[in-house]
Amino acid sequence: MxxxxxxxxxxxxxxxxxxxxxxxxxxxxxxxxxxxxxxxxxxxxxxxxxxxxxxxxxxxxxxxxxxxxxxxxxxxxxxxxxxxxxxxxxxxxxxxxxxxxxxxxxxxxxxxxxxxxxxxxxxxxxxxxxxxxxxxxxxxxxxxxxxxxxxxxxxxxxxLRKRDIQSGIGEMSHLLAVRSHVNFSSLNKYFAKEISLKDLIILSLQSKKFFIEKDEFDEKERKLLNFGHTFGHAIESATNYKIPHGICVAYGSLMAFWISNRMNFLTNKDYFRYEKILKLIIKNKINFNISKFKKAILRDKKANKNKIGFILSYGCGKMFIKEMKIESIFLNYIKKFNHQIDFK
Ligand SMILES: NC(=O)c1ccc[n+]([C@@H]2O[C@H](COP(=O)([O-])OP(=O)(O)OC[C@H]3O[C@@H](n4cnc5c(N)ncnc54)[C@H](O)[C@@H]3O)[C@@H](O)[C@H]2O)c1
Ligand SMILES: [Zn+2]
CATH class of the missing domain: 3.40.50.1970 (Rossmann fold)
Incomplete structure (x- = not known):
């Protein structure tokens, strides 16, 4: 291959x-x-x-x-x-x-x-x-x-340690999600043992290849591959880098889908399908220090004054950038997400 x-x-x-x-x-x-x-x-x-x-x-x-x-x-x-x-x-x-x-x-x-x-x-x-x-x-x-x-x-x-496998699947999940619903759903097939880890790697690389060949230097389409990453990086920072990158990215993707749903961009049906898949990867709720999380978002390369372009979603394969005030994200979404999300 x-x-x-x-x-x-x-x-x-x-x-x-x-x-x-x-x-x-x-x-x-x-x-x-x-x-x-x-x-x-x-x-x-x-x-x-x-x-x-x-x-x-x-x-x-x-x-x-x-x-x-x-x-x-x-x-x-x-x-x-x-x-x-x-x-x-x-x-x-x-x-x-x-x-x-x-x-x-x-x-x-x-x-x-x-x-x-x-x-x-x-x-x-x-x-x-x-x-x-x-x-x-x-x-x-x-x-x-x-x-x-x-x-x-x-x-x-x-x-490879189990947590590094889990992290790799988390990292691949954001590429699959950004590319298409079919690619993201392949994670279900992987967990059901219908496709192999190698199949998943190939799908993930094909998903990324699509974006990097269109926009190698991150000026337009490739920016969408930041899906899950603004929140993901902030969680890494707020947990002192104890949780591997890919798991934080999957958690960041879950937050982005949750906010997309609360803002009525993503249907309940799609949200619950995506949540189910991401929870198979993440496994446990991540508790993080919220003020550290906020500081990390303010420091993000993409932040401009008190605003930041978050990547939200109408569904897999349909991500978009939405400029939002960081303060409003906190008050209206992050605190509620932390309160409402559970992994039981
Ligand atoms: N440049 C990029 O495009 C890009 C993209 C994503 C992530 N990253 C960066 O990659 C880093 C994370 O990468 P990673 O998760 O591969 O981490 P890593 O390179 O730290 O490897 C994770 C752990 O696995 C061990 N390891 C490596 N191969 C092994 C094997 N075959 N068997 C057993 N143990 C093995 C390593 O020694 C290490 O302890 C982060 O710093 C992140 O910022 C870079
Ligand atoms: Zn990453």
Missing amino acids: KFKIKSKLRNYNLEFIESYKKKIMSYNKNQLFIIDKNVFNLFFKNQINIKNFILVNSSEESKSYLRISNVISKILQKKLNKKSMIVAIGGGITQDIVSFICSIYFRGIDWEFFPTTLLAQGDSCIGGKTSINFGKFKNQLGNFNPPSKIYIDINFLKK
């Missing part, structure tokens, strides 16, 4: 492969591998003999601007030249670190990517965004720098 992704920066290929080991052994030794430390311990140590590698920690702190300089120092010691290539192996954090560094090192060097988490396989590996934290401010720095090749081996997912 192969995809070609059209990009103004570089067209690139994504390929599902049977054996990451075989592929990695086929490189010609001029590549530098940058690998998530946990992935290295689980899949490489005493199993694959590679010499030229650097390990990175996959914590939010390690993708901060200052900590990234440690990785750059290590790369400098490897004496790369402009023609060298870096191969990144890991999840979204490893991807963000490597893609950002490769965009500035020698004004840009080539890189390839083996995503190893569900979130990275089903979402972040395509689209080309790089996102780096600055201090405690998440994803404030970045640019666009897609890898030249992406290799997906779903065998990596066998050792």
